[in-house]
Amino acid sequence: NAGVTQTPKFQVLKTGQSMTLQCAQDMNHEYMSWYRQDPGMGLRLIHYSVGAGITDQGEVPNGYNVSRSTTEDFPLRLLSAAPSQTSVYFCASSNLYEQYFGPGTRLTVT
Amino acid sequence: DAKTTQPPSMDCAEGRAANLPCNHSTISGNEYVYWYRQIHSQGPQYIIHGLKNNETNEMASLIITEDRKSSTLILPHATLRDTAVYYCIVPGTSGSRLTFGEGTQLTVNP
Numbered sequence: 001n002a003g004v005t006q007t008p009k010f011q012v013l014k015t016g017q018s019m020t021l022q023c024a025q026d027m028n029h030e031y032m033s034w035y036r037q038d039p040g041m042g043l044r045l046i047h048y049s050v051g052a053g054i055t056d057q058g059e060v061p062n063g064y065n066v067s068r069s070t071t072e073d074f075p076l077r078l079l080s081a082a083p084s085q086t087s088v089y090f091c092a093s094s095n096l097y098e099q100y101f102g103p104g105t106r107l108t109v110t
Numbered sequence: 111d112a113k114t115t116q117p118p119s120m121d122c123a124e125g126r127a128a129n130l131p132c133n134h135s136t137i138s139g140n141e142y143v144y145w146y147r148q149i150h151s152q153g154p155q156y157i158i159h160g161l162k163n164n165e166t167n168e169m170a171s172l173i174i175t176e177d178r179k180s181s182t183l184i185l186p187h188a189t190l191r192d193t194a195v196y197y198c199i200v201p202g203t204s205g206s207r208l209t210f211g212e213g214t215q216l217t218v219n220p
Contacts, residue, residue, distance in 0.1 A: 004153075033207070042197065042210030043154065058207070090153050097142075099208060101153030 002026055004102035006091050012108045013081040021076040021105050023091030031094040032074040036060065036087040037104075043090060049074055081109045114198045119215040122192075128185040130214050132198030135179040143174060144201060144208070145183045147194040154197065154210075157183065188218045 007022045025032065033048035035058075045058030049068040063085060065077040074093075078085060086109045091102045115133040122128040134143060145157040158165055158172045160181070165172045171184040185192055197213040 035210075042212055043208070045207065045209070048207065059209075088151070092153070097144075097159055098156040099146075099154070101155070104151070104153055 004091055004093050004100050006089075006102035006105050008105060009103070010106045012110065013078070014110055015081060015083060017081050019078050019081070021078075021089055021091075021107075023074045023076065023102060024072050025074075025091075025093035025100070026072065027093060027095075027100065028071060029093040029095055029100075030071065032068065033058070033092050033094070033099070034064070034066065034074070034076045035090045035092065036085075037090065038087050046076065046089075078107075081107075083109045085109050114200055114211055116196075116198050116211065116214045118212065119217070121217050121219060122185075122188045124190060124218055124220050125187055128188040128192065128216055128218070130183040130185075130196050130198075130216060131180065132183070133180045134198070134200045137178050137200050139178075141200050143172065143178075143181050144199045145170070145172065146197045146199065146208070146210075147192075148197070148213070149191075149194040157196075188216075190218050190220065192216065193218045 004025045030051045034046040035043040037043045044060050046064050047066040049055045052068050055066050089105045092099045142159050142161050144159040146154040148154045158170050160172045174181045195213040195215050199208050201208050
């Protein structure tokens, strides 16, 4: 049981490039979400999904797309990276009460 | 989500109890109180949650006042590994959408 896995661990992008952050969970949770954490701040919700085929926006969705084709996977796409998207990105999956977080992807946009 | 207020930082001696307070005066009757912690640069970790009654698990105890306007997380015998940012969260009707504030930085000293 690996829990929540995220790849890559680190990534450097140039402004305007696109990429996909991968997230997978093996706990059969319906609910998955993406957060970003800027230095010295709490986590902010980007997008979330309540099941395969269903996604919705969180607090800071601009510049990001998501899709949920399977229960296990919830990738986050950066369409055109900007320096303001430099952050640590955490994926989480949840049963009704507990959220389980992945180890994070540290993204730098230059 | 109900707003929560926590002290920005606290210190505790190793082996002593750490008592972390949280005010949530706007909490409504069916909203749970959740506690998570984040050890440096890692993904947040669920600790405990409660509605009205005091709760205890292998990690901590949660004491909620009778009027539910405040709560205290108790780590009974703090260790150096408990040094982390502790977040008190009242997320609404389920634990699946979390709004992280700035939390309390707990430092456990030898």
